[in-house]
Amino acid sequence: MTAIANPAPVQSAIEPHARAQFPLLQPTIGMPMLDLRSLASRQGCYAYDPGLGETGICRSSITYVDGERRILLYRGYPIDALVENCSFLEVAWLLTNGELPDAGQLAGFTRDITRHTMLNEQIHAIFRGFRRDAHPMAVMCGVVGALAAFYHDGLDIFDRRHRLVASHRLIAKMPTIAAMAYKYSLGQPFVYPRNDLGYAENLLAMLFSVPCEAFRLAPAAAKALEALLIIQADHEQNASTTAMRLVGSTRANPYACTAAAIAALWRPLHGGANEAVIETLKAIGTVERIPEMLRRAKDRTDPFRLMGFGHRVYKSYDPRAKVLRPLCQEIMASLGRSDDPLLRLALELERIALEDEYFIKRKLYPNVDFYSGLIFRALGLPASMFTPIFAVARTAGWLAHWNEMIADPETRICRPRQLYQGPAERPLVAIADRQPCPPLVG
Numbered sequence: 001m002t003a004i005a006n007p008a009p010v011q012s013a014i015e016p017h018a019r020a021q022f023p024l025l026q027p028t029i030g031m032p033m034l035d036l037r038s039l040a041s042r043q044g045c046y047a048y049d050p051g052l053g054e055t056g057i058c059r060s061s062i063t064y065v066d067g068e069r070r071i072l073l074y075r076g077y078p079i080d081a082l083v084e085n086c087s088f089l090e091v092a093w094l095l096t097n098g099e100l101p102d103a104g105q106l107a108g109f110t111r112d113i114t115r116h117t118m119l120n121e122q123i124h125a126i127f128r129g130f131r132r133d134a135h136p137m138a139v140m141c142g143v144v145g146a147l148a149a150f151y152h153d154g155l156d157i158f159d160r161r162h163r164l165v166a167s168h169r170l171i172a173k174m175p176t177i178a179a180m181a182y183k184y185s186l187g188q189p190f191v192y193p194r195n196d197l198g199y200a201e202n203l204l205a206m207l208f209s210v211p212c213e214a215f216r217l218a219p220a221a222a223k224a225l226e227a228l229l230i231i232q233a234d235h236e237q238n239a240s241t242t243a244m245r246l247v248g249s250t251r252a253n254p255y256a257c258t259a260a261a262i263a264a265l266w267r268p269l270h271g272g273a274n275e276a277v278i279e280t281l282k283a284i285g286t287v288e289r290i291p292e293m294l295r296r297a298k299d300r301t302d303p304f305r306l307m308g309f310g311h312r313v314y315k316s317y318d319p320r321a322k323v324l325r326p327l328c329q330e331i332m333a334s335l336g337r338s339d340d341p342l343l344r345l346a347l348e349l350e351r352i353a354l355e356d357e358y359f360i361k362r363k364l365y366p367n368v369d370f371y372s373g374l375i376f377r378a379l380g381l382p383a384s385m386f387t388p389i390f391a392v393a394r395t396a397g398w399l400a401h402w403n404e405m406i407a408d409p410e411t412r413i414c415r416p417r418q419l420y421q422g423p424a425e426r427p428l429v430a431i432a433d434r435q436p437c438p439p440l441v442g
Helices: 039-043 079-085 088-097 103-115 123-127 136-150 160-186 199-208 219-231 239-248 254-265 273-284 287-298 319-334 341-353 357-361 368-378 383-407
Strands: 063-066 071-074
Touching (some): 071 079, 071 088, 071 319, 079 219, 079 319, 088 219, 088 383, 103 160, 123 160, 136 254, 136 383, 160 199, 199 219, 199 383, 219 368, 219 383, 239 254, 254 383, 273 287, 273 341, 273 368, 273 383, 368 383
Antiparallel strands (some): 063 071
8 A cells, every 4th residue: 555645735825915914903901812713714724823822712801811920810800909808709709790799799699609509419329430539520520510410401501590590509519529529539428518607618617527526617727728719710711711611612501511621620731730749849858859850850851840830821920829828838837837848848949949040041930739739738638639629719710701601792613723734635445455554542
């Protein structure tokens, strides 16, 4: 069988002077964008942008990130001001509705969320269908996707009331689902939500209380968790939010969309990075080994990677890490763990790295995962639960983007183009005449 070479790249026949001009779309703040919706018809070509790092996929008024100037805004409010002055449910309302709630709106929203925290008892059987050692994120993907089967009479995504109730259900039930996934992995009984506790306090109670003794809530733990939930609630068009929008563009129900977003959040290049940070610190082990491990991190031939430094967007100190750094030290002190070896190691690693020319030149600063993992660990959570709690927080942002997308008249089903580089059309050869070829995968 004769192999047919890939076709040569097709060069554009359009002369430079004939190239079309495209409208420039101006944002409220940030870099303008070329409107390329007529690119193919006017230029006879498509844009090639792997990872969509240079391409806008939607208009949004929810979150703004400026990686160069260390800015993160939710609906125009700086992240540090929100952490200092607001509860997570205030921020969840803000993300969805565009303004901070007044006292009456917050009370009503809190009441609605509180009344939706329980799960249908039949869902308990779904948890028991998983292996005990299943990763909690795998369990959450399955359980959240299954919610559509329990609320099939409220899945009209073009009905505002249906969208509102579904959003409230997901924000309310996600802590219960995450906590049940944790309890199931331990072989402990599920703990039901309590209506007398706030959002973060309720999550801690469901994670750590047991029926045989009274639960004692540490105020510092609740404060730290509240801050983590706010900081992780949204971050513009990241991979999981894009997954939420992509699946949602097919007019899928919000439970299916959220399950897809959870799956996207799972791995170490996204929400699982805080889990990887703890593993990195454990691999370094001691302060004395930091110079050696930094040398390894700079060696491209070495498989070791220094997780927790650098970010796809932030080319300066991550504003979320700036908020979490003092909070991490505060909670460690309040829990009597100021001498925690991993904390001391992390602080010294940050100090040395930020004085290293390699890191300075490449703008590799600590990101949110560098300190969030330490806080989760201080709360007593295993590494496998770091990303599930992240998913609890990010659900508010995912739903805000999903609701915005559904209401946007410009929304179309996501269907990216590809730069095809496979064989050109070729004749089929009978099986008896084919030559063996190596598999593409494996």
